[in-house]
Amino acid sequence: MELRAHDQTATVVGVGGGLRTYRADGVAVLDGYGPDEMCSGGRGQILMPWPNRIAGGRYRFGGRDYRLDLTEPARGNAIHGLTRWAEWDLEPTGPGTLTARHRLAPRPSYPFRLGCRADYALGPAGLTVRLSITNLGPATAPVAIGMHPYLTVGTPTVDATSIQVPADTLLVTDDAGIPVGSRPVAGTEVDFSTSRPIGPARLDTPFTDLNRDPDGRARVRLRAAPTAGAGGDPPTGREVVLWVDETFGYLQIFTGDTLPEPVRRRGVAVEPMSAPADAFRSGRGLTALEPGATCAGTWGIDPRG
Numbered sequence: 001m002e003l004r005a006h007d008q009t010a011t012v013v014g015v016g017g018g019l020r021t022y023r024a025d026g027v028a029v030l031d032g033y034g035p036d037e038m039c040s041g042g043r044g045q046i047l048m049p050w051p052n053r054i055a056g057g058r059y060r061f062g063g064r065d066y067r068l069d070l071t072e073p074a075r076g077n078a079i080h081g082l083t084r085w086a087e088w089d090l091e092p093t094g095p096g097t098l099t100a101r102h103r104l105a106p107r108p109s110y111p112f113r114l115g116c117r118a119d120y121a122l123g124p125a126g127l128t129v130r131l132s133i134t135n136l137g138p139a140t141a142p143v144a145i146g147m148h149p150y151l152t153v154g155t156p157t158v159d160a161t162s163i164q165v166p167a168d169t170l171l172v173t174d175d176a177g178i179p180v181g182s183r184p185v186a187g188t189e190v191d192f193s194t195s196r197p198i199g200p201a202r203l204d205t206p207f208t209d210l211n212r213d214p215d216g217r218a219r220v221r222l223r224a225a226p227t228a229g230a231g232g233d234p235p236t237g238r239e240v241v242l243w244v245d246e247t248f249g250y251l252q253i254f255t256g257d258t259l260p261e262p263v264r265r266r267g268v269a270v271e272p273m274s275a276p277a278d279a280f281r282s283g284r285g286l287t288a289l290e291p292g293a294t295c296a297g298t299w300g301i302d303p304r305g
Contacts, residue, residue: 004197005096006304011035017088017118019044019149022127024303025227029240031267040270041259042148045084048116048133049104051146051275052206052252053077055178059111059140059141059280068109074232083116096122105137112141124181132296135289143289145247150256150267151203151236153224156266159253164195164221165253167207171276178278179206192253195221198268203255206276206286210249217243219249220270221305239305247297248272249285264272272299273289 003010016039021032026295033043054136057068057078068078072215088102097120105116115134120127133143155161171179171191185191190205224237246252254269274297275285287295 001090001094003096003098003120003122006124007291008096008122008127010122010127012090012120012224013039013099014044015039015089016086017090017102017116018046018084018086018147019120019129022040022303023302024126024151026028027154027238028152029301029303031152031263039084041150041256041263042080042084043150043247045080045148046081046100046118046131047080047086047146047271047273048079048131049112049114049141049143049145050081050271050280051144051148051271053079053177054280055176055278059142061280062140062199066109070139070269073190077176077178080203082110088116091243093119094201100226102301105135112139113137114141114143124183126301128298128300130296130298132294134294135291138291140291142280143287143295144273144279146223146273147299148269149242149301150269151222151240151242151301152235152267153222154238157196158268159200160225162195162197162223162225162267163192163253163268165207165251166211166218166220167251168192168209168211169207171206171208173206173277177204178201179276179282180282182208185207195223195303198255201255202257203253204257205253206273207251207253208249209277209297210244210251212246217244218248219243220253224305227258242272243300243302243305244269244297246255246299247274248299249274250276272297276296
């Protein structure tokens, strides 16, 4: 279903409720996929009731042990939640606005009933997405929320894209992508605290301790290399900003190195996450959602920087 407003268009899909495309002034802001393609690489998908990975698919909550299906079998993980291949109901709510809803039924591996929702809005400042989970069942449920957009500033690959990630700490991960420690970002090869080209760097890196602006938002900035302006105008380079509110304390930056051609390193995934990988096991960032309560967070994209 397509949204149109303020010289922007966005396409929200019924499978997973996520974003297939987003364009501003006729230019692609997301590295999305076609109307007849299946989503690949998590492009634009909603990640509920957890983002990222759970090691071995095993977790313990409320004194009971559970085992999820291994949806990343090569690495032995359950990845990106339970709703991204489910049918969501899409409801236009106004000019340039839409609500996607899915009711997650309990199952042996996750015996909790959740109301999952995403509210999309196109405004003068760009795209805003509010994600929320409401506990519809009788028991406290472990939840976290996230999303998986790939941004583009029009460069053929991410090598020519500069990025600034406002984070003080990175999580060190093992070969399965599971955090095993943390360290300061400063001085590392993935120190993008000031804007610099991605170049050949291979990122599938979780960041935290985000630096926020006075409005409480943390902003990731992507910029294309400047090109000469027409008629002697100053050089220009496209810039896109992804922002997150205080619900999202973690950002996963992924340069798509494990994806097949032709999408490999074509866009930069900037993934807002309320909890990091393996939160169901570590408890880090995890929300224990009481019956009737709601967990919600908002993120967005300024397509003009």
